[in-house]
Amino acid sequence: MTHFPPPLHPTKSFVHVVLLVLANSFVTQGWSQNLQDLALKDMEGNAVQTLDLIQQDGPTVFCFWATWCSPCKRELNNYAELYDDWVDETGVKIVAVSVDDQRSVNRVAPYVNSVGWDYDILLDPNREFARAMNVNNVPHTFVVDRDGKVVWSHNNYADGDEYELEEELLKLSE
Amino acid sequence: MMHFNKSIKAVLFMSMAVLLAPQSWAQFQGDSDAPAVSGNVGILWQSYSEDSLIGAVVPPAKSGYNAFANVNYSQGNFSAGIRYESYLNAIIGFPGRFNGSGLGYRFARYNDPEKGIDITIGNFYDQFGNGLVLRSYELRDLGIDNALDGFRLVLKPTSGVQLKLIYGKQRLDFQDGLINGPGIIRAADAEFDVNALVDKWEDKATKVTLSGSFVSKFQEGSPFSVDSLLLAMPENVAAWSGRLKAIRKKWSLDVEYAGKVNDPNADNGFTFRKGEAFMATLAYSQKGFGALVSAKMVDNMSFRSDRDLQLFDVPINFIPAITQQHTYNLAGTLYPYATVIAGETSASADLFYTIPKGSTLGGKYGTKLAVGFAAANSLDTTPYPEDEQASAVLGFERQSWGPGDELYVRDFNISASRKLNKKWKAKYTYFHFDFNTLTTPVTTDYKGIVNADIHVLETQVKVKPKQSLRTEIQGLWVGQDDNNPDLLQDKGHWATFLAEYTWSPHWSVSLLDQYNYGNNVQANRIHHVFGTVSYVDGPHRLSVGYGKRREGIFCIGGVCRATPASNGFEINFSSRF
Structure with missing residues (x-):
């Protein structure tokens, strides 16, 4: 009499495979997040690959924000006061990624220009980039090194958080 | 169970592909395309206590639990991921039919x-x-x-x-x-x-x-x-x-x-x-x-x-919707507008201006001004008067692209914000709404146009370099009831007070009080107090809240959902890895 192996239990085998996949990548690199390469539009309507924004001579900061998000605007307005100094000291570039959907995306350019931000602005109206970066809610800030690896991130903004970011940027520029 | 097995199979298939990926795809990629696993987690737990004053009821399970985790795998141009979701039972205000745990999302993608x-x-x-x-x-x-x-x-x-x-x-x-x-x-x-x-x-x-x-x-x-x-x-x-x-x-x-x-x-x-x-x-x-x-x-x-x-x-x-998404409590949650799905004609205008720093009006740091106006009306339509059958089959006839007679919403708002000195910031905002609660039924207490004036004063003081206190004082005043001048429209006047103290980069404490002091019914002049403590560490955030939530409209990024009143604890955890 031939003995057949028991049928594969879908749930068990699923867990098994997922664990294998995770173990496999953990051994290779560990838990880490790289900047995802997606095509987004800037305020002039140009298509921009997100990886092309990474600087080689300084850190790059990606801030997810929206025109309806008060802490986001506080964060980016506070950074704006320090931005010139940060650029001089650390060579940083800030990319502000708006997750405004179609209801408010047309307000992004008039708002940004009226407050005079010197950041690169990207539009992510259906949150494709935010989703790829696992952003649950805004504001969410990422510091990315020249290899595209996320080296620091912060969810939420409270006044004073800019000092922690500044320390991080100084460390990276050493 | 059919769908569950199907999704398991789909994920198994994709996971196999992922598992093979490092070996078979590595030859096409440089070393920099090493495999990476990332994802995020969100957990929301609420407990419910009965509160007949605000109309909060306790569901049979006595608590609600929503959770999700995304796990994404990427290597070079290939990525795949799953989202595991749980509703045990769904938090009040979510679609109540969401139930159980399982895979809500799975994908595999090749993007070159x-x-x-x-x-x-x-x-x-x-x-x-x-x-x-x-x-x-x-x-x-x-x-x-x-x-x-x-x-x-x-x-x-x-x-x-x-x-x-x-x-x-x-x-x-x-x-x-x-x-x-x-x-x-x-x-x-x-x-x-x-x-x-x-x-x-x-x-x-x-x-x-x-x-x-x-x-x-x-x-x-x-x-x-x-x-x-x-x-x-x-x-x-x-x-x-x-x-x-x-x-x-x-x-x-x-x-x-x-x-x-x-x-x-x-x-x-x-x-x-x-x-x-x-x-x-x-x-x-x-x-x-x-x-x-x-x-x-x-x-x-x-x-x-x-x-x-x-x-x-x-x-x-x-x-x-044509109107702005307002974030202040009273402006954002009592009369939020959503497009009338049958049809509407609408228009809006916005203005942003920064009065330069150093000028008399601009002050030492400059003053930011914003003005917004939006209005929506019914379509310019007529029924088919001579032909009832045509009306029944086709509905109505539209005469032009212009507005019809019925007002759906008018929203005017103006704000000025200024840094006063190294320590203090202040912002004042005024809103006026004319809101048709018949066509956008945000309340069951009033049928007609609500005329509301809202004033908000927000201040922030930097107590120490990494500590600050932010407060909001808000008032909402409505007009008289059209049918009974002795009564106020809808729920009457409201006041909201918010204080938020933050210690960067980890801690914050906040206290919110929504007070319906001008309700027509004496017994409904209630304080809805909610307190929150939260801790943030990089991408991880945990907050614990306790208090009363008013029944109302909860909006995020321009979409709103009605939520019933609740009273109890709330724990919220969010993380990214």
């Missing part, structure tokens, strides 16, 4: 930007243009998710051209796993960058993008009778749109026109009228100043992959 090819199987989100004919998206905090499930191909055959092809069904429900709606969606979109395609336009200062979409839905249907006529139910419903975007120096123009064939559905009372929509935005901005004007006409554009469903269920398209 250099070759211009991007293929996804499984779940995905996408948007064509402004979304007037297709938008699938998620707002996790509101339980809104109309993810597509099928196949998507994005091609960029040459510089300046992007083509999209989509086939799929849409997420409708969650019962131990994803449940899709019955309709099949077939969609295509093409976008042309004129400057990249036409040699003469290459160096022009004006940048022009032209695009067009076609979306078709199939759903089985049976003939039905209207006014003694037996009518065939259209099973295939097509919608299309054309768009123009032009940018020249400080100016930008965005225009979209969309149409839809006859589509009897629950939103239009199963009439055969065709759908039409038009929206246009003109914006101007320069350093220190920005302005925009928008106009929109939407007529019978409800488009779903199940014609019998309404509200948040399986919308194929997205029609944004």
